[in-house]
Amino acid sequence: MKQHAYDRLQDVAGPVSRETFDKLVAFETVFRKWAQRINLVAPSTLQDAWERHILDSAQVVRLGGGAMRWLDIGSGGGFPGLIIATMIAERAGASIDLVESNRKKAGFLQAVVGELGLPARIHAKRIEDVHSVIRAPEVLSARALAPLPLLLELSAPWLEAGTTALFHKGRDYRQEIEDSAHQWGFDLVEHPSLTDTQGVILEIRNLRRI
Numbered sequence: 001m002k003q004h005a006y007d008r009l010q011d012v013a014g015p016v017s018r019e020t021f022d023k024l025v026a027f028e029t030v031f032r033k034w035a036q037r038i039n040l041v042a043p044s045t046l047q048d049a050w051e052r053h054i055l056d057s058a059q060v061v062r063l064g065g066g067a068m069r070w071l072d073i074g075s076g077g078g079f080p081g082l083i084i085a086t087m088i089a090e091r092a093g094a095s096i097d098l099v100e101s102n103r104k105k106a107g108f109l110q111a112v113v114g115e116l117g118l119p120a121r122i123h124a125k126r127i128e129d130v131h132s133v134i135r136a137p138e139v140l141s142a143r144a145l146a147p148l149p150l151l152l153e154l155s156a157p158w159l160e161a162g163t164t165a166l167f168h169k170g171r172d173y174r175q176e177i178e179d180s181a182h183q184w185g186f187d188l189v190e191h192p193s194l195t196d197t198q199g200v201i202l203e204i205r206n207l208r209r210i
């Protein structure tokens with residue numbers, strides 16, 4: 001079973017060391033413990049958390065290439081931010097900032113960072129309040145945070161300055177792109193999700209206000 005899970009992780013995320021895999025397994029254990037006490041994800045998705053949340057998150061790391069400075073906004077129970085943190089931990093000097101305004105969830109994120117020794121800083125604040133605090137990440141991620149027009153508004157201070165976005169999106173993503181078009185110009189690559197047949201990861205660069 002464990003070998004199968006390791007192989008599947010590498011199918012989705014590319015080459016991953018055994019140590020990183022073991023850390024992701026440790027993350028899942030801590031996550032499950034906390035998820036019994038506080039609402040970290042929809043309870044109906046808990047049973048399949050490895051595929052639905054951990055692997056779903058892991059796939060963005062490959063799309064980010066060798067980026068060293070990451071930012072994840074609206075991190076909730078750590079997806080994809082803490083999974084990215086776990087996977088970039090072997091890159092010397094790499095780090096990620098996570099922004100989550102819910103205090104209970106931010107408390108969970110901070111506890112996991114301490115317990116697993118992850119290269120992540122937790123900001124228990126609103127995204128709107130950290131625009132000038134978190135400077136020039138190479139890649140910004142967000143999953144299940146907001147429809148694309150609002151997501152672009154929230155991330156514009158970084159994206160307009162050259163950060164690349166990697167946004168998990170579900171089946172309605174084409175409508176969301178259309179809804180953004182009157183207000184925003186951007187370069188777009190649609191990457192089919194490897195864990196959700198109807199999902200995509202939108203890679204957005206060169207954001208500009210129209």
Ligand SMILES: C[S@@+](CC[C@H](N)C(=O)[O-])C[C@H]1O[C@@H](n2cnc3c(N)ncnc32)[C@H](O)[C@@H]1O
Pocket residue numbers: 040041073074075076077078079080099100101102105125126127128142143144145
């Ligand atoms: C639906 S959850 C998704 C969490 C996680 N990204 C995932 O995919 O499981 C959205 C999260 O964003 C946080 N959030 C929403 N608006 C925010 C804001 N303006 N600033 C910071 N966090 C915010 C919420 O507290 C919530 O935890």
